[in-house]
Amino acid sequence: MDSEESSRPEPAYLPPTVERSAKILVVGPFGVGKTTLVGSVSEIEPLRTEEVMTQAGAGIDDLRGLESKTTTTVAMDFGRITLSDTLVLYLFGAPGQRRFWDLWEGLVVGAVGLLVLVDTRRLDDSFEVLDQLEERGLPFAVAVNQFPDSGRFSDEDIREALDLLPTTPVVHCDARDPQSSLQALIALVSHVGNRSLQETPA
Template sequence: MVSVGSADRYLPDTVQQAVKIPVVGAFGVGKTTLVGSVSEIAPLRTEEVMTQASVGVDDLAATSGKTTTTVAMDFGRITLSPRIVLYLFGTPGQKRFWDLWEGLLEGALGVLVVIDTRRLEDSFDVLEQLEVRHVPFAVAVNQFPDSHPYPTEELREALDLLEETPIVMCDARDRASSAEALITLVEYVLDGSAVRTPETAS
């Protein structure tokens, strides 16, 4: 049973496994929203107001209402079961912040990649970064109100994903939907479905 929205700040004594999950994706796809919606504690956020310095650097065409951006990371927690707790680390989406990924990916069970189908091409470089690092991941398609619905297999082909890589539809604003995306990732890795390499097995 997924426990979300608990007012408790402290973990139950039954917890035996703490799992690190980075939440990555291109700029403005909904990573901060997802971490905030699912976290059972008040999420830690490192958002700053966007200034003139971002003009011509950050593409706001599809995110015209966005006024802040993550500059370090978002942090949240969700207890999946009496035994397993997830620690979530939302990463900045802009390429200039990608050096921060190295530390956040270290020791992670797997990665949840959030994508926006209105700007699918923005996710190509993100996925490539994970593939060269041999990190297991699942893809959460954040369904914005004006997003066009695409069949899963069409998305898989467009993103050049392996057949076994999970793709789950998600509303990052909705706690249950965000939790389901995380559960899909954890099950994918823990049941042995994820492709493992010597780098990830070590």
């Protein structure tokens, strides 16, 4: 057990003040940091379904910029974060490879919103993911995961490159950092709440 795991708080039960829960789906292309984000921010030991990558994936999984990656999610990641005294988020990380996208059909059921992780080194990999989201009509926010060798781009540059609506939040985060990951989730939850208010009849 590493130091991060040994220091992780393990609240077995939710505080009695919690009144609401929300399901959030964390999506993005292969190798963008979904498992890392869920694991960094979860207040419980995260559930992971990672398997060692084999030769069978050679030529299928694009490893540009990911040469050190040795495992991949094959079903989902799961974590939990108590966002306030009254609200808890259940986080589901979806596998990024196209051959696992059928699993999204089940994972997206009941979700109130999606956090889309992108990597500016491989931004074109995000286009198909965003196309999938448009078909579902759920609110989403884009979180730019900052890798050590990532370029730095403005929100406007990211928005233009991904053809995002002006109302879609764009945030920058380090998926390894709990506070940074938390801020990305807060941006999504705020966006979901604002959209719900706009859609509520006067």
